[in-house]
Amino acid sequence: MITSSAFRGKRYAVLGLARSGLATVDALLASGAQVVAWDRQENARALVAGRAEMGDPLEIDLSGFDAIVVSPGVPLNTHPIAGRAAQFGVPVIGDIELFAQARADLPPHSVVGITGTNGKSTTTALIHHILQTAGVPSAMGGNIGLPIMGQEPLPEGGVYVLELSSYQIDLTQSLDCDVAVLLNISPDHLDRYESFDAYAASKARLFEMQSADNFAVVESAAEDELDVLDNAKTDIFIPIDDVELIGAQADWPSLQGPHNLQNAQAAIAVARCLGVADVKIGEALGSFKGLPHRMERVGTHNGVLFINDSKATNTDSTAPALAAFPPEANGPRIHWIVGGLPKEDGLGACEPHVGNVAVAYTIGEAGPRFAELLDGRVQVERAEMLCEAVSRAITNARPGDVVLFSPACASFDQFKDYEQRGERFRQFVDALTSDTQGDDLCGRGGAA
Numbered sequence: 001m002i003t004s005s006a007f008r009g010k011r012y013a014v015l016g017l018a019r020s021g022l023a024t025v026d027a028l029l030a031s032g033a034q035v036v037a038w039d040r041q042e043n044a045r046a047l048v049a050g051r052a053e054m055g056d057p058l059e060i061d062l063s064g065f066d067a068i069v070v071s072p073g074v075p076l077n078t079h080p081i082a083g084r085a086a087q088f089g090v091p092v093i094g095d096i097e098l099f100a101q102a103r104a105d106l107p108p109h110s111v112v113g114i115t116g117t118n119g120k121s122t123t124t125a126l127i128h129h130i131l132q133t134a135g136v137p138s139a140m141g142g143n144i145g146l147p148i149m150g151q152e153p154l155p156e157g158g159v160y161v162l163e164l165s166s167y168q169i170d171l172t173q174s175l176d177c178d179v180a181v182l183l184n185i186s187p188d189h190l191d192r193y194e195s196f197d198a199y200a201a202s203k204a205r206l207f208e209m210q211s212a213d214n215f216a217v218v219e220s221a222a223e224d225e226l227d228v229l230d231n232a233k234t235d236i237f238i239p240i241d242d243v244e245l246i247g248a249q250a251d252w253p254s255l256q257g258p259h260n261l262q263n264a265q266a267a268i269a270v271a272r273c274l275g276v277a278d279v280k281i282g283e284a285l286g287s288f289k290g291l292p293h294r295m296e297r298v299g300t301h302n303g304v305l306f307i308n309d310s311k312a313t314n315t316d317s318t319a320p321a322l323a324a325f326p327p328e329a330n331g332p333r334i335h336w337i338v339g340g341l342p343k344e345d346g347l348g349a350c351e352p353h354v355g356n357v358a359v360a361y362t363i364g365e366a367g368p369r370f371a372e373l374l375d376g377r378v379q380v381e382r383a384e385m386l387c388e389a390v391s392r393a394i395t396n397a398r399p400g401d402v403v404l405f406s407p408a409c410a411s412f413d414q415f416k417d418y419e420q421r422g423e424r425f426r427q428f429v430d431a432l433t434s435d436t437q438g439d440d441l442c443g444r445g446g447a448a
Contacts (some may be wrong), residue, residue, distance in 0.1 A: 001027045002149050004102035010031035011064060013057040013090075015081060016071035017044040023150030024069050024095045027102075036060065054221060055080060063086035069093055072143075072167035075192055094171030098163065099148050101174065107156040112270055115143075115164045115173060115203050116183030116219075118317060120144075122181060124163040125291055126255075126267040126284075127344045131159055134393045136278045159274060164291025166202040167192070169192055172209070180206045181266050182228055183240070184189045186259035186316060200226045207232035214272045217266055243269045246282040254297060282368035293422035295321060301433040303399025309406035310422030313340075315348030318408035322353035323332040332358040332378070333401040335393040337386070340409030340421070342366035347373055350408060353379060359396055361389035365413040386414070386421070387442035390428040403429075 001023065014025050025048050028035050037052040039045050045054060049172070056082055058070055068085050072094055085092045103111070114124045120235035121144050131138035137155050141148035144164035154160065164172075166189060187199050193199040204226075207216050212233045220239045222228050231235060243265035249255065255264050264285060271281045290296055291311075298306040312318040325334050334357045342365065347354065359379045362370045363386055369406050370445045371380050382397075383389035386405075393403045405425045417423040430442055 001030060001104070001127045002099065002102050002151065002153055003031040004105040005031070006101045006104065006331075007098075010034070010066040011066055012036070013055070013060075013062065013068045014038070014052070014069060014070075015057055015333070016074065017041075017047060018071060020068075020095050020147040020149070021071060022047060023147035024098060027098070027149040028069075031141050034204065036065075040366050047344040051163045059085055062090050065090045067093045067097075069095065069098065070171065072165060072171060076170060077180045077192055091173075092171065093173070094259060095147060095149050095162065096142060096162065096168050096175060099160075100172060100176070102149075105394055107155050109154055109157070110178040110181045110274060111175070112159060112161045112181065112274075113164050113177035113206055114162065114181040114183070115166065115169060115206055117186045117188050118320075119183045119259055119266075120163045120165070121291055122260065122294060123181065123263040124161055125198075126263060126288055127270050128161045129288050130267060130271045130276060130281055130284040131161070131274070133287065134271075136274070146421065159427045164206065165298045166199060169202055169205050172205075175206075175209050176211050177206065177209070177214060179215040179217060179270050180210055181270060181316070182206065182219060182222055183262060183266055184219045185222050185228070198227075202229060204228040204231065207234065208410050210234050215270075217269045217273070219262070238269050239271075240266050240269065246278050246285065252285045252288065254288050254295065254341040255285065259320030260295065260324070288402055293418060295324070296422070296427050298426055301394070301429075301435075303401075304397040305395070305402045306407070306429045307402060307404045308422045309423050310402060310425060312406040312408060313418060314343050314410045315346075315350045319349035319353055320361070320404040321404055322350055322356050325404070326356055328400060330398075330400070332356055335359050335397050335401060335403045336359065337361045337363060337383075337389045337393065337403070337405045337425075338370050338408055339363040339367040340411055340415075341413040342369065342409050345369070348408075353376070358401065359393070361392055363389050363414075364409060366409050385442065386424055387432075389430055390425065391442055394429075394432055425439045 014037045035052040036055040037048050038056045048273045128140040137158035139151050140161045143165045144163040187196050208231045217238045221243045293310040296308040298308050309321045336357045339362045357378045360374045361381050361383045374380050411418045411421040
């Protein structure tokens with residue numbers, strides 16, 4: 001784990017004992033701090049009982065505490081902890097801020113911070129993969145992978161690659177990224193912010209924390225329309241849109257579509273800032289396997305490609321997937337499995353790409369509405385259950401076609417989360433394309 005003398009003898013309250021909370025407690029205790037921990041769940045509290053004091057920061061006297069460390073999932077605009085902390089003059093921070101404070105005790109290293117509305121996870125994983133391919137020690141954390149405070153410190157010359165949500169940036173005051181990346185900004189999480197401008201300003205704080213000689217890699221539209229660099233100290237601005245490619249996108253199997261072009265351009269820019277040679281960057285772009293449930297290539301069968309994009313829970317996320325597979329000589333080739341628990345009405349950002357769809361298979365609570373919206377524009381099959389949709393798509397698809405599971409909806413009507421939904425898609429594809437499939441598979445648990 002990461003420890004620091006900066007925490008020794010200080011007193012912290014930790015609210016929330018999920019993975020990052022537990023890693024925070026462990027790191028603070030190992031650093032010689034006093035810790036009061038709390039979680040609403042008794043089984044979570046039991047994991048630190050006997051090592052940390054127990055106490056709800058909403059109820060205990062917070063006089064003399066150095067900080068309250070909360071999960072990014074705690075909504076500071078509505079949760080009473082913000083007001084409670086203010087009464088005692090105690091800052092509310094997250095584990096990323098603890099990492100920032102611990103950096104002085106770590107071997108010399110670099111930090112890359114990646115934020116944006118869409119593409120953060122893929123870009124973070126891609127940068128990490130490029131560094132690993134080039135033989136550079138690196139660790140991936142933040143909003144992806146293992147909690148950063150629970151990871152082993154990197155040796156000298158290592159690079160910490162952090163995916164940062166706006167919530168995490170809100171809880172951070174001193175993270176000086178050697179390279180800070182803003183991929184894009186579109187309206188999101190407006191239940192946590194008073195306006196879209198306030199949401200954009202949260203993202204822009206990543207640049208405000210940088211030193212003057214560090215790099216800002218930014219989508220041009222975000223700067224042109226939202227002035228995200230207005231308060232940045234650095235003058236080293238690299239527009240993502242202008243980054244020169246290494247090779248052709250067609251040679252990067254897991255990085256197809258316009259959204260992944262942007263992700264790749266951002267990763268190329270970061271790697272060059274860190275001194276990675278183009279030959280190594282190009283090698284890594286071609287060997288990158290992508291992330292589970294995000295444009296994940298499940299496999300091919302009889303010349304048909306199967307894509308698991310279960311993480312696409314709204315139309316903004318699904319639109320790039322539809323755009324990634326334009327029609328070929330024989331016409332549209334996407335067999336689109338769409339539906340679930342709706343987040344919005346209408347096709348939204350998917351509208352311009354409907355012409356890429358050969359057949360749509362509608363499922364879940366939103367299925368009837370998608371069928372209504374698409375009927376007359378593409379062939380529509382009302383499948384209701386995911387297994388039935390996969391089965392029909394396999395029957396209809398021809399060599400060169402793509403079965404794309406990009407539901408543009410939340411999963412909670414039929415599944416625990418998007419990960420379980422994606423796992424089921426994988427399982428159905430595997431079973432229905434194998435020689436040992438059972439004829440009654442979809443009748444024995446086609447939903448969950």
